[in-house]
Amino acid sequence: xxxxxxxxxxxxxxxxxxxxxxxxxxxxxxxxxxxxxxxxxxxxxxxxxxxxxxxxxxxxxxxxxxxxxxxxxxxxxxxxxxxxxxxxxxxxxxxxxxxxxxxxxxxxxxxxxxxxxxxxxxxxxxxxxxxxxxxxxxxxxxxxxxxxxxxxxxxxxxxxxxxxxxxxxxxxxxxxxxxxxxxxxxxxxxxxxxxxxxxxxxxxxxxxxxxxxxxxxxxxxxxxxxxxxxxxxxxxxxxxxxxxxxxxxxxxxxxxxxxxxxxxxxxxxxxxxxxxxxxxxxxxxxxxxxxxxxxxxxxxxxxxxxxxxxxxxxx
Numbered sequence: 001x002x003x004x005x006x007x008x009x010x011x012x013x014x015x016x017x018x019x020x021x022x023x024x025x026x027x028x029x030x031x032x033x034x035x036x037x038x039x040x041x042x043x044x045x046x047x048x049x050x051x052x053x054x055x056x057x058x059x060x061x062x063x064x065x066x067x068x069x070x071x072x073x074x075x076x077x078x079x080x081x082x083x084x085x086x087x088x089x090x091x092x093x094x095x096x097x098x099x100x101x102x103x104x105x106x107x108x109x110x111x112x113x114x115x116x117x118x119x120x121x122x123x124x125x126x127x128x129x130x131x132x133x134x135x136x137x138x139x140x141x142x143x144x145x146x147x148x149x150x151x152x153x154x155x156x157x158x159x160x161x162x163x164x165x166x167x168x169x170x171x172x173x174x175x176x177x178x179x180x181x182x183x184x185x186x187x188x189x190x191x192x193x194x195x196x197x198x199x200x201x202x203x204x205x206x207x208x209x210x211x212x213x214x215x216x217x218x219x220x221x222x223x224x225x226x227x228x229x230x231x232x233x234x235x236x237x238x239x240x241x242x243x244x245x246x247x248x249x250x251x252x253x254x255x256x257x258x259x260x261x262x263x264x265x266x267x268x269x270x271x272x273x274x275x276x277x278x279x280x281x282x283x284x285x286x287x288x289x290x291x292x293x294x295x296x297x298x299x300x301x302x303x304x305x306x307x308x309x310x311x312x313x314x315x
Contacts, residue, residue, distance in 0.1 A: 143197025
């Protein structure tokens with residue numbers, strides 16, 4: 001990485017919009033934008049010598065999407081150490097360093113000391129935006145966008161990101177003073193994040209974890225009429241019990257057996273809606289011989305007793 005020649009901003013044909021202070025205050029005070037909103041957005045084409053460094057991090061979560069060329073991103077958990085780097089600039093102790101290439105998205109969480117820049121030989125062209133609000137942190141954490149390095153986007157999501165970017169940039173550039181426009185931009189970005197999270201090409205480790213989880217759920221689904229132990233499930237999937245519990249807590253937010261019971265109650269709800277079977281018969285159909293235990297469990301998970309649930313109009 002060549003940090004000798006640096007250019008923090010100013011590129012031919014660039015796009016750049018920064019929310020004015022009065023609008024930031026309004027966005028932070030509005031119920032519909034406070035959880036997530038755009039504070040900055042831009043496009044830097046062929047950004048030769050582009051460089052940014054924030055030793056104290058930023059208030060916003062930073063998203064950098066490379067469409068051409070190359071660059072790099074670095075970030076750290078540590079504050080600045082006060083010592084100059086080889087170019088004479090005081091920097092943070094950067095613990096993570098990643099190249100960023102075509103169709104890769106880097107997400108730098110708020111408040112992390114960081115720096116990034118374009119490659120000397122093949123300077124990047126990047127779309128970027130900054131998001132604020134507590135929902136932003138929750139979304140990027142839920143989809144694992146704050147773990148590890150950049151993620152590569154499939155072509156379908158690549159096209160969606162560019163389309164949403166152009167729409168949001170145009171709206172903010174032309175009518176940033178309009179709160180309804182700001183709300184629409186915020187909702188568009190929320191949808192974009194979830195699309196990226198669901199569709200981003202995962203690492204080999206992520207794909208392996210998803211395969212284990214899918215295999216476990218498939219095995220559960222085929223045995224809703226039976227009982228199932230943690231040991232049996234772990235043996236079937238090929239993981240230790242501890243690893244299996246960790247996997248389910250990470251992927252579903254629930255331990256495996258509790259997830260299995262929820263699958264049973266969802267199936268019981270379908271039988272209550274679609275058949276004339278008695279509560280006792282439905283309990284047996286999901287592998288629970290005690291109808292009283294079944295009724296208590298159903299109410300705990302579904303929020304209604306089986307009889308109350310059956311009376312609720314559906315559709």
